[in-house]
Structures are given as C-alpha cells and as structure tokens.
Amino acid sequence: MNGSQYQREPELGDGxxxxxxxNTGGCSPKVVEALRALSPMDVAIYPDYGxxxxxxxxxxxxxPSRLLLTNGLDEGILAAAIAYLQREPGAAVGAGTGAxxxxxxxxxxxxxxxxxxxxxxxxxxxxxxxAPPPDLAFPLGAVLAAITPRTRVIYLTSPGNPxxxxxxxxxxxxxxxxxxxxxxxxxxxxxxxxxxHFLGELPTAPNVVVGRTFAKAYGLAALRIGAVVGxxxxxxxxxxxxxxxxxxxxxxxxxxAALGDRAHLDAYxxxxxxxxxxxxxxxxxxxxxxxxxxxxxxxxxxxxxxxAIVEAMRQRRIFVRDRSxxxxxxxxxxxxxxxxxxxxxxxxxxxxxxCAVA
Numbered sequence: 001m002n003g004s005q006y007q008r009e010p011e012l013g014d015g016x017x018x019x020x021x022x023n024t025g026g027c028s029p030k031v032v033e034a035l036r037a038l039s040p041m042d043v044a045i046y047p048d049y050g051x052x053x054x055x056x057x058x059x060x061x062x063x064p065s066r067l068l069l070t071n072g073l074d075e076g077i078l079a080a081a082i083a084y085l086q087r088e089p090g091a092a093v094g095a096g097t098g099a100x101x102x103x104x105x106x107x108x109x110x111x112x113x114x115x116x117x118x119x120x121x122x123x124x125x126x127x128x129x130x131a132p133p134p135d136l137a138f139p140l141g142a143v144l145a146a147i148t149p150r151t152r153v154i155y156l157t158s159p160g161n162p163x164x165x166x167x168x169x170x171x172x173x174x175x176x177x178x179x180x181x182x183x184x185x186x187x188x189x190x191x192x193x194x195x196x197h198f199l200g201e202l203p204t205a206p207n208v209v210v211g212r213t214f215a216k217a218y219g220l221a222a223l224r225i226g227a228v229v230g231x232x233x234x235x236x237x238x239x240x241x242x243x244x245x246x247x248x249x250x251x252x253x254x255x256x257a258a259l260g261d262r263a264h265l266d267a268y269x270x271x272x273x274x275x276x277x278x279x280x281x282x283x284x285x286x287x288x289x290x291x292x293x294x295x296x297x298x299x300x301x302x303x304x305x306x307x308a309i310v311e312a313m314r315q316r317r318i319f320v321r322d323r324s325x326x327x328x329x330x331x332x333x334x335x336x337x338x339x340x341x342x343x344x345x346x347x348x349x350x351x352x353x354x355c356a357v358a
Contacts (some may be wrong), residue, residue, distance in 0.1 A: 001081065004052065015317030016342050018153040021190075021297050023219030024338030025271065028264040031220070034257035035250055038353060046250040050316050052256055056227060060199065060212070065232045068239055071246040073189055073226030077155070078119045080185045080209070080228075082241035084152040084228040085125035104152040109143055110327035111136070111162060113187065116155040125152070132328035136163045136291065136299075140171045147178050152178060157187040159194055159330070162323045162334045164293025166196050176205045183234065184208045184354070190295035192217035193272055205229040209238070216296060217260040217265055225251040268338070275337035282347045283321070287352060296337055299323065304329040318346050326341045 017024065049069065057064040070076040085104045106120035107128045120127045128151070130142045130239055143154070154175055158167035167186075176184045186198045188210050199210050209230030215221035224248060228238060259263075279298045283290045289301035302309055306324040313320050321334040335350075337343055 003049065011250045015319055016041060016345055016346060017319055018336040018338070018342065019319040019321040019334075020297070021336050022221050023216060023268060024336060024342050025268055027219035028258050028261040030256045030257040030264070031196070034253045037252065038249065042249055042253075046245050047252055049247060049252065052247075052252040055256050055259060060150065060227070060229055061231050062199075062202075063232075066202075066229055066235055068228045068235050068242075069252075070228060070246050071248075071251075071334065072215065072224040073228075074115050074209045075185065075242065075246060076211045076228040076238070077113075077115050077185065077187070077224055078122070079185055079238040079241040080153055080155075081119035081123045081125065083237050084183050085120060085123045085150070091149070095131055103105075103150065105148060105150040106153045107151055108155050109139060109144055111160075111323070111329055112155065112157055113161055117218065122154070126150070126222065129327075134328070136165060136328050137158075138165065138167045138171055138222060140174060143175060144178055144224065149174075152182045154182065154184045155187065156184065157189070158196075158198065159188075159190045159294040160340045161189070161295065162297070162299045162321070162326065162329065162332070163291050164190075164295040164297060164299060166294050168195065169198055169201050172198055172201070173205055174353065176208050180207065185211060187249050189213045190216060190323060193296050194294035196294065202230060211236055214255055214258060216352035217268060218255075219268075220251070220254055220258060223248075223251040223254050225255050242299075244313060251255055251331045252271050271340050275340050278343055278347060279337055282351065293337075296335050298331050298337055299329070301332050301336050304334050305354075306331050309350070309353055313346070313349055316349050320346065344352075348358070 046211050053064045055069045085106055096117060103126040105128050106125045108116045109130045110132050117127050128138055128146055133139055157166055172186060191197050191212060209228050211228050213226040226289055276293060276298055283300055291299045306322055310322040321331045323329040323334050336344060
C-alpha cells in the first residue's frame with residue numbers, strides 16, 4: 001500500500017492540526033482514566049472482547065453477531081477487500097490497476113478515501129474509478145454503468161470525504177441490487193456529525209455493510225478502533241479475513257469509556273456545528289465556493305492559489321489539506337472544523353493570506 005498519503009507529522013512540529021479530520025479537542029477524560037486503570041495483568045494477557053462487543057453493539061443498536069470490531073476502520077476496509085476481491089484460482093496475473101481483465105473488480109466513486117484503492121490493489125483486484133460530476137454530487141448513474149459481472153465490492157463514503165456530502169439511501173439500495181453476489185461497503189466514518197445514516201437500512205440490504213470509526217468524534221484516532229456492521233453471515237466472512245487479536249486492550253477499554261461519556265460527545269459535536277457555520281460565513285463574505293458539509297470538515301474552492309495558501313498556512317503552523325489534485329477538486333482545500341477557537345484562528349489566518357496572495 002502507498003503509505004505516503006497517511007503520514008501524520010507536520011514538518012513544522014506542533015500546531016493546529018486541521019488536515020486529518022481528527023478530534024481537535026481531545027478524547028473524553030474518562031478515556032484517560034480507563035487507560036490509567038489498566039493493570040499489569042490486563043496488559044500481559046490476550047484481551048477478551050465479550051464486554052466491549054456487547055457495549056458497542058448496544059450503542060449501535062445491533063446484535064453482537066452483526067458487529068465486527070477492527071483495528072481502525074482501515075482494517076475493516078481491508079477485510080472487505082480480502083474477503084471479496086481475492087484473485088480466483090487460475091486467473092491471469094496483472095500488475096496494479098492494469099490487472100488482467102479476469103480480476104475481481106473493486107469500484108470507487110471519486111473523490112474518495114485513498115485506502116479503498118490501496119486495499120483493492122493489495123489483494124490483486126482491479127480498481128474501477130468513477131469520475132465525479134462538476135458539483136461533486138454522488139453519480140449514481142455513472143456508478144451503475146461501471147458495474148460489470150466482475151464487480152465484487154463497491155466502496156462508498158457517506159458523508160463523503162473530502163466533500164462532506166451524503167449519499168441517498170435509495171442510491172445505496174440501487175447499487176446493492178445491482179451486485180447481488182458482491183458487497184457494498186458504506187463508510188460512515190463521519191456518521192457522528194450527521195443524522196443521516198444507512199445503519200437502520202441494513203436489515204433490508206443483506207449485502208451492504210456499514211463501517212464506523214471512533215477516531216473522529218470520540219477522539220480515539222491514536223488507539224485505532226473501528227467497527228463494521230452487517231448481515232451475520234457477511235460479518236462472519238469478514239471476520240475470517242482478520243487475525244484474532246487485532247484490537248489491543250487499551251483500545252477496548254478506551255472505547256467503552258468513550259461511549260459512556262455522551263456529554264463529551266455532544267459538546268464536541270456542538271463545537272463542530274458552530275465551527276462549520278463560521279467557515280460558511282467567512283467563505284460567503286470572501287466570495288469563496290464551498291460545499292455544505294455533514295461531516296467535521298469543509299471543502300473550500302480557493303482557485304489556483306490552493307497550494308500557495310496551504311503552504312502559507314503551514315508556515316503559520318496551521319495545517320490544512322490541499323485537495324486540488326483529486327478528481328473534481330481542482331483549486332480546493334479542506335479544513336477540519338472542530339474546536340471553535342481553533343477554527344477562528346485558522347479562518348483569521350486564511351483571510352490574511354488571501355489578501356496577501358490576491
């Protein structure tokens with residue numbers, strides 16, 4: 001896999017990390033308490049996942065048999081590729097995206113999370129990319145047209161990254177019907193910032209799974225824990241693709257503590273909503289295009305100054321993401337909207353820089 005796009009440490013050291021959509025306020029204090037309470041024997045033995053499976057399943061409103069906890073949502077994405085895209089015996093061997101025509105296909109709608117293509121390629125699948133329309137809305141017709149008898153997995157993100165746009169539930173159902181022997185993976189990494197979810201639709205779509213992460217709203221990015229929910233048989237198939245103890249004990253106890261602190265989550269979500277409102281207001285005042293977001297970030301079109309703006313922000317130790325090289329995102333940057341004070345500092349710097357480079 002290409003790890004370069006996932007490098008975390010900014011070159012100028014500590015600063016405002018508004019480039020990876022992390023929780024900019026930190027995890028719940030109850031998480032730190034739970035980690036401090038770990039005993040030497042807790043660390044010395046293999047973890048028992050029974051309790052955290054029950055707690056997380058209850059939180060998501062599903063039976064534990066329909067839940068797979070993963071080492072970050074990335075591991076769930078990889079599990080889907082392993083389970084559905086392994087090259088069939090006797091298939092010709094190709095290389096990268098030019099794999100043989102007989103290779104199982106993984107379909108992605110651009111722009112999207114780079115891990116989808118990396119995982120498809122890692123298991124020998126053929127990557128099929130669907131270009132976005134100018135407004136970056138989900139191109140259902142084009143995705144349906146790209147499906148072939150070799151399509152095995154369709155990766156979707158709702159809310160989308162980097163757009164923050166939702167995929168209608170009807171579109172997901174249409175794709176599920178189009179690949180009855182395949183899997184539709186709905187990545188809901190940013191579900192905690194929106195009220196629109198596909199999770200409740202799963203009983204009527206047995207070949208759809210929903211992925212969740214506890215990195216964003218709950219602030220557990222460094223502990224690496226996510227979840228995949230779906231039909232019991234599909235989850236069992238994904239589970240067979242993964243090692244038995246990929247969730248460490250620290251992640252397990254931290255997740256239980258985080259899920260138990262609803263007040264902390266609600267307070268951070270409120271900060272995110274207010275931050276996005278401030279971003280929209282500044283963009284409107286400056287005449288910048290943007291996409292109203294259902295996630296914890298905003299995609300802003302700043303034009304051909306994008307790279308220069310990102311670098312100027314970096315020099316001020318404010319790190320935002322240059323998305324201008326992604327399909328449909330020419331001239332765009334993405335800013336995490338988290339703690340309001342951080343957002344205001346970033347917006348003040350952005351306005352100052354825009355005046356300087358105009």
